[in-house]
Amino acid sequence: MESMEHGMAQLILDSLPSPVLMSDLHGRLIFVNRAVEDDLGVERGELLGRPLIEALYQGRKFDRRGKYRSALMETLETGRSFNARFMEVKTVFHQLPRFFLVDTFFVHSSGGQLLGACAVYHDIFRHRELLKRAVMSRLTTISEQFETIYAFAEAIGARDLYTMGHSEKVAEYARLIAEALGLQEKEVDLAYICGIVHDVGKIGVPENILNKPGPLLPEEFVQITCHPDKGAAILSHISWLEQVVPVVLAHHERYDGRGYPRGLKGEEIPLLSRILSVADAFDAMTSDRSYRRALPVPVAINELKRNAGTQFDPRIVEVFVQVLLEYQF
Structure with missing residues (x-):
């Protein structure tokens, strides 16, 4: 028996x-x-x-x-x-x-x-509720109010098939980079929060554009480029997120000044925005999208290196690549 x-x-x-x-x-x-x-x-x-x-x-x-x-x-x-x-x-x-x-x-x-x-x-990426529990376990020491703003991130995940889990992975990569840069614990936590809410402005972008399987038309791309402004506007109404607002606003700026929405260049771009830019791009490349399959990790790393100094802060690329290579043992 x-x-x-x-x-x-x-x-x-x-x-x-x-x-x-x-x-x-x-x-x-x-x-x-x-x-x-x-x-x-x-x-x-x-x-x-x-x-x-x-x-x-x-x-x-x-x-x-x-x-x-x-x-x-x-x-x-x-x-x-x-x-x-x-x-x-x-x-x-x-x-x-x-x-x-x-x-x-x-x-x-x-x-x-x-x-x-x-x-x-x-x-955690199989179930939204597990994802939420994981995020909350990361942030219980930061603010009980975070559940309010995470609701925005959940709303985006429900509309944008790609964003389901994307913000959480960007947050983890941003945290890894911030730790590797030797930032203080408060800044590491802030990098994580910024990763979670960086795409909150997509709440104002039509669903058919968010999930479009092919290239965007010029007028559709304009709507996408508005999401940092929209996100910053949403977050500006929450007083305890005042440090997050400029980071979210600038997370699509480029190191060479050719980004949006303000065309900031180099160290004019907040450090955490430069971190988010690398984390965001890496997850985008290594995730399946509606119009292409995920790129292999070595290919994504080479793309980061190739765009260091133009799209990305070269110091942050160097640090992140080192972290990724450590994971390769």
Whole structure:
């Protein structure tokens, strides 16, 4: 009977759409479900029996900030379980960091013996509510009022198929760049907020233009170019976002002065706007659009380099590329 129950439990875990990993008390992988294979593109036989950190992280337990790369390993070594913890995940099988809400817990036998620990990874970009919970977990220490403005970002995501998850990824990339530049924590948080709301002005752009599968007509492009002004106007009515307004207004300016809406040049453009410009362009290139498939990461990196000094601040491109290359191990 117990073996039947065990087999049924394995079948259920293998059918879950979320990746599930289990390790023994020594950190060796003893179970991964089918979703892990699908996510990583690797057969489970290549992972089972191997130390978790070696199999997925090339032996590097901590990231460049000194934080655990694996929530599962952190639970094993610290004894702390996590409930819907927001985590940036980058294994040797991922070209770019992925973002999950992670649950971890200890596993016991029917007799009460401690067998190991388990982690379940919920992909935040599959469900808008998970996405919202992830964003809120990032920002609870910044302002309770943020839920008000995130409603605008959600409204855009509902109208613009591409924007679903785009703003959140831009926010994460902007945060990574700000951290790599050595900005203070307050500025890093501000970079994240700006990423979340940078496209809020698209609320005033017709849906058929936002989701048009082909090139825009000149008059349609003009409407798109108005969204930084519209976004700044919306945000200017919220007093605690006064520092965000000039950043959103300038996030489509170019380093060579040929951007919009003001034609600002070089360091006339706010630093966080220059960060957003790089983060925004990179996510645009590496995401599927209605008119083209996502570009490979190396191609997108080369495009950033090619446009450094013209479209982008070369220092920010250099820093971001370095961060991305670190993720390549």
